[in-house]
Amino acid sequence: MALIDNNGSHELLGADASGQLVIHAPTTAPLRQPPRKSRWPARLDMLQSASGLFLALFLMAHMFFVSSILISHDAFYTVARFFEGAYFLGKPYPILVSGVVSIILAVFIGHAWLAMRKFPAGYRQYRAFVTHKNSLRHGDTSLWWLQIWTGFALFFMATIHLYDMLTQPALIGPYESADRVWTGNMWPLYLMLLFAAELHASVGLYRLAIKWGWFTAATPNRSRRRLRWAKHGISAFFITLGLVTLAAYVDLGRAHAERAGERYVPTYLNAPHTAGKH
């Protein structure tokens, strides 16, 4: 029985019914092998996650380093010199900080580029998503909107901060940083940056765990509850730590405003023989 092509009915019915396309029996091997699908989507997806994870971990570590000011001025001074290699190389090399910053900047730009692929492309998609989000009233969907906006903000704010650190790596120290925060009028930026970065990072980490199925519990809903709790915890902890730290710098900056520009000398170097300098 010769098969008659079904195209006639296809044209007649147009979009009125589905499944008009004749597809070939799957049990027989495909006649021509289509070109293999690119592996890049998988790699880019992993890179996006990996770069995000790296940046989030860096951010946490960074927050701990910066908050060492809460222990003492010397503690922060020590941390700063440590990153300049002072304890391995005999003397500080601020260029090392610039090096680290360049790497962070590169990862940061890479991450932004990878993530931007997921942003709404054009106004139509933007509207579609906003309408959807508003109608659905769904936590995880709204969180992604937060992610977009904090990411967008970070693109500007974090870039400024990173550029600062890239070009002035030597000016990291209790007085130097505090002067930058207060006298240099950077505190509003740091305040916003703090919120944007910590929220973006904690939501990002939460999303990573969901996306790749890490830390699963007995049921998906239970694991999500747990992860959400962890996310809130991380946000709260780091934002609190950040605010207290920033307050410490503001405090120090205000107190040091009159002598702004003065380099910090740690107390263990500030021993009796240097006392007369003032």
Place this chain on the structure above:
Amino acid sequence: MISILRRKNDTQPTRRLCIQVLRHNPADAASVPHLQAFEIAEAEGMTLFIALNEIRATQDPSLQFDFVCRAGICGSCAMLIDGRPGLACRTLTRDLGTTITLAPLPFFELIGDLSVNTGKWMRGTSERLQTWIHSSAQTDLDALEAPMEPELAEAIYELDRCIECGCCIAGCGTAQMREKFVGAVGLNKIARFRLDPRDDRSNDDFYELIGDDDGVFGCMSLLGCHDVCPKQLPLQTQIAYLRRKMAVIGLA
């Protein structure tokens, strides 16, 4: 044990419900999308299936909607109920406020009022993802069937329970922006066939179907699908699992 029927409303006066329906008939050139309000008296145990049929029988016979099984198993009647995708047939009005807003599922082709063409999209997805057992083995119908571990059969059924209602697509932020995204329904089907030992396809074969940004890597894990799925399919874990498996292919 006698009075076990829930009778929350026994002592309360009957509510008047205002059911607002987003109406539009694409077959009518003069029709513009608009909300039309219908008032009805709530009855005990009233579902949106009962309410909409009453409206059609007594108020507006031209109102379009789709119901088939009216028991929550066929997936025909998915719509936006106060903005969230759900099965209208098994939504009790007593769980909603006095003003109920109904709209057709977004994303799918609109047939009219609350009726959308999910079937057409689902068939297209099935063809695109080849959602059938691919096996070169010849089955001898007179021979004893091949054994399967009972747990495995149950695990396959767990994923096979999808009713293609389209709620996951309507609940998916990615799908709203990117029409070619396969969505949770498609990914779940791949997970289902991947789990099935009767299907000969390898991870490499599945990568050909979903290994891109219209497939598993397009998912942004917003979990709208997981949270609106009327069958409570484990979409969250299944998509994550697929992502890991497909990522490994990307590294190879």
Place this chain on the structure above:
Amino acid sequence: MDVIHTDVLVIGGGLAGLRAALGARKRGQKVIILSLVPPKRSHSAAAQGGMQASLGNTAKGAGDNEDIHFEDTVRGSDWGADQEVARMFVHTAPKAVRELAAWGVPWNRVQAGPRDVIIDSQRVTLTEPEAAHGLITARDFGGTKKWRTCYVSDGTGHAMLYAVSDRTIAEGIPVHERMEAVSLIHDGERCYGAIVRNLISGKLLAYVARATCIATGGFGRIYQSTTNAVINEGIGAAIALETGVVPLANMEAVQFHPTAIFPAGILVTEGCRGDGGLLRDVDGHRFMPDYEPEKKELASRDVVSRRMEAHIRSGKGASNRFGEHLWLDITLLGEAHINGKLREVKEICQHFLGIDPAKQWIPVRPAQHYSMGGIRTDAHGAARGLSGLFACGEAACWDLHGFNRLGGNSVAETVVAGMIVGEAIADFCATPEGDMHVSTALVRDCREQENARFADIATSRGQESASVLMQRMQAIMSEKVGIVRNGDDLTVAVDELKNLLLRSRQIGLRSSAPGANPELTTAWRVQKMLKLALCVAYGALQRSESRGAHFREDYPRRDDAQWLKRTLAFWRDPEQRVPTLEYENLDVRHMELPPGWRG
């Protein structure tokens, strides 16, 4: 004119239609399937409990074979079944299960070793044989000697429908969705396809086919209280009836399922009782053993339904504001079993009743469930009266079920009939008989005639409302042509239905929306459904005996001397108001199992 040509036109995208289409396609025929809804939404998906096939893999199924399945089926039918068909069916059912397994149905499997089950409200430990580990398992169902019902949790129909539907996609068979066949193209001798209405645009098309197969399912929606989906309006059977030459058989044989939730009428599976669930009355008393000491809750469906109605009439029904009902108690099965093997039941109870069936009893009352009757065909699905027309599944009466269908035999029938009828269609197309000379004038006339019918309704200034007539018909059927029937009620029902049929010619529409106006669709369908209702009621009135699901208070006995025959209803003249009934004898000399005590 829009004309679509194909070798085989299958009307109906449920399990039977899809499987028949696959059979014909595999033999090289070009096939198109028409479906009211996307095929995966067909009512086949609602079959919960399972499919009977005598695999005999389980401890309680040991020793099962085709002969026992055959006997159960014939006894269950109250000797109304065609035993040739029943033989073929029981022989093919195990093959169908295996075919479905190969297509991906995740049948529940035997777990070797001991397991606890509930039998007759006692906890019993069964030990499943080691050799059967991993083979397809089975549960108990009513009216069977062995545990024979293969299942996938309580979503058996769903899993089967998805596997078979996916198979048709794999084979590239087009399904034209949201299409309704509105009449058959025929010349009184041969069928040439169907006139089809597009339910989106409202336009009529002609599908010309060498073989046409009706697989549109049952007509439960002529009843008010039914477990059937809203699309089960029997239009496929009605268009066959309207040819005037094709008879509908045994239309009075209508099954009522004992456990539909009250009042919504949604099915909870027989598997609930098969797995050990009990029926209780207002006092919490388990009443079935009083009536049926041997089979108790697991007697045939017709028996259980009748006992339940009688028990309610004796004043033992529980009641809520909607009326009287009884209780289904599955709390004794335990939460784990309910969550695993009866999860649809659990969801239905949660969503429609707001109760947890693991802790609370389910209010149930029998509701219309299945149409044993349908388009009369031979044992291979060829319809009587028109060459080139076939029917299978619930829409057909090849007569597997006689006057009562066993639970688990209907989904089994869909795929088995699909296998057999699909081959028969392919055979037909391969012979000269399958050739056809169709006149374009005939096709055009058929279409013009249907166009005129729709136009008449759309432009009528009649005062009758389609939905009012529909509701009245459904009420009459549930009240007077239900589980317990008598001559007086049936006479009243027939008169009222005749009256409704006349009134249905005066329907006027209140709306005129472009496209497929749903009101027009209802108005057109109710005329057809009234004819089916008359076939049921009039057939029931004439049959002065009780057989299977057809129970007459005034004739409570089966009467083999008078009534060992099949009712054939014809509608030869469009103007006639009741069907013409003819009867064909069931020949005892050809019965493998002669009529006897049903047990």
